[in-house]
Amino acid sequence: MAEKQPNKRGAKALAQAEPVGADLDTGKLVERNQELQVMAQAEAQVKALATTLGYAGALDTDSLWSMVEYRQRRSVEDILEMGRGLLLIKEQTAHGEFQEQIAMRGFNYRTAARLMTVALKFSKSDTVSLLKAAGTQAKVLELAVLDDEDLQALESGESVAGITVDDVERMSASQLRAALREARADADAKDQRINKLSEDLNKEHEKTIKAQRRWKAATPDEQLVTLKQAVTEAEQNVLAAIGSEGSGLRASIQALADFACDNHVEEDAARFLSDVIGRLLTSVRIARDDEDLAIAIPAAASQLLAAPHGSKGRIASALAEQLGCSVQTAYRHLSKVTAALKPRKRRSDAGELSLTRDEAASIAALVEETRRLTGTGALPVEEAVDALRANGKIEAMRVDKGTGEVVQLSTSAICRAIRHYGFHRDQLAAATPAARLSSPHPNYLWQID
Template sequence: MMGRKTSKPTEIEQLDAHIDDEQLAAGASAMSVLGRQSQQVSDQLGYELPYERERVFQEAQFFMTQSAEAMLEAGQRVILMKENEPHGTFLEMLDRLGLHERTAQKIMQATAKFWSPKLKSNAKAISHLGKTKLYELMLEDDDELIALTQGGTIAGLTLDEIDRMTSRELKEALREERAEHRATAEVLNETTSKYNKLKTKQARIAPPNEDDIAAQLRSETGAHALTAESYIRGSVRAGCVALQEHALENETNHDEVMAGIFAQLERAIVEVRSELGIKAIADGNPLPEWARDASVPLAEQ
């Protein structure tokens, strides 16, 4: 019987045991920053639970089938997933939800808009309008949206009127309002541009005298007054017409609201006029009213 060969001991390759402490520290720091950012997003959205992928996904899945108000709840979860997951994983989760990336973007934008600290307390009053109308209202100013929930108007429309109209009608009304604002701004910009060009041209010819400066100041002040007047005759008037129509159709009364608005405008004019000592009527007399009826005649020069 032959003796068993003695086997050689297996040679184990020595692994490089060097650990890059700086790289580990950088990784830990990045994770810490990511964690703080995730918590900050949760705090801003009012989401109190710690992020957990499947729970947040299932919540989003549930809210996707509900009302427009629930759509904002779903948007909250979609934002959380976007902030906490790698981009590829986030896209996979959108696919599982049946959401196109562009649609998800619109939902996140709506949530960020209507659940901002400034608007969140008023979001419920707007969310019943439906998803499509919420998307249309996203571009409106926060203060105007708050005013809308408190009885004001946007594009001359009250909240009830927006609720009754179709999404297409709302889109058209908002488009017309924005076009009107753009046109007004373009006219003012064009006027200002022409004036600046003329001013530059005159400056090349000769330095301005006192009459030129006075004319310039009068022109600028008049332009500001024209802007204020255009808003009163345009947007404010349209809002009051809408309130009157609403009152007729619904047997209600908005007189106190409208009277308050105009009283506020009139009070502003009276206060500024009083502060600056401006006379009430432009009658061509340069003397202030207090000097016209003075019993003591002015000394002859």
């Protein structure tokens, strides 16, 4: 009989585990170990670079990108703050010391000037949207070349030099620089064209002034030569426009006539050409018959002045037939020229009155009294003068200075004198002027209640 084994207390030994999955590949373990070593080496290099750059933040790429994006947003604000600070420093610094302080602190003066320009430009108006669209310092520096009006226009959504806020946000700094340079080049070219046009206008104005000076300094003969040259140049231009059979107006008319014949539209073409030629002839006739052109009839005017009695009508008729106008129009032309060549002489006693004021008053009183008594009409001036002369009330005479002869005044001279003295019936019957109480000067009359 076998001896019974005593029961042992405590944990029992586990059965050996069965292998699960594929056996380990020692080659892959070695490869993985090498990868870990490479990663560790790369991490060490990144840490070394961070130490060199003085960076103490997180080194994972997500954190680094977050930092970069944050700094990118802050970069625009930083550049404005730097510019504002430099402006305030310059305001408090004595003249000439600002550049020295910039050099001592390692700043470049040109860079500092650009920063101050940016701060000054973007602080004058609300440009939040534009600064947000720019996003980087480089773009902000490029936008600083624009005027204040252009910046405000971009901020309000308008287009400046073909660029909008969306374009600023989409473009890179180099693209924005190129676009602004192209726009500036176009603006400069436009300014150059405007300046050239202004210079040309100034030159033409100077030529006109010089021509006017030469004209004033020239003799009448020289002025006549200049005017003839101007007329000749205008004539040549007209003849050149009319042209010949191969060019100009004549060639165009011939081409239209040939086309009309070939296509059986002669009637329409004839009406059109008739209107064209009629307008041209009318323009020439207007230039020929211009009433202000006294030189158009100098020969006839000279003949008229030298013509004996009875032959002037024949000269006027011949001139009217030559000009294609009426005799009255010809006489009107002739009168202007003859009056200029041989003006009417002024009388030696022109402006003098031989009738005294008392005589004029007596004549006017008799005429007015007769009108009131009869109620039918006024007494003619001639009859009133005769009645007063017969009664010895007036003389109404003048002495001829050449012969010493006493001559009675004509009725027209008496009427002219009566009107001169203000005794004419129309003048006496006129309404009293409304301004009879006007004061001669300010403060002439004071009224006190």
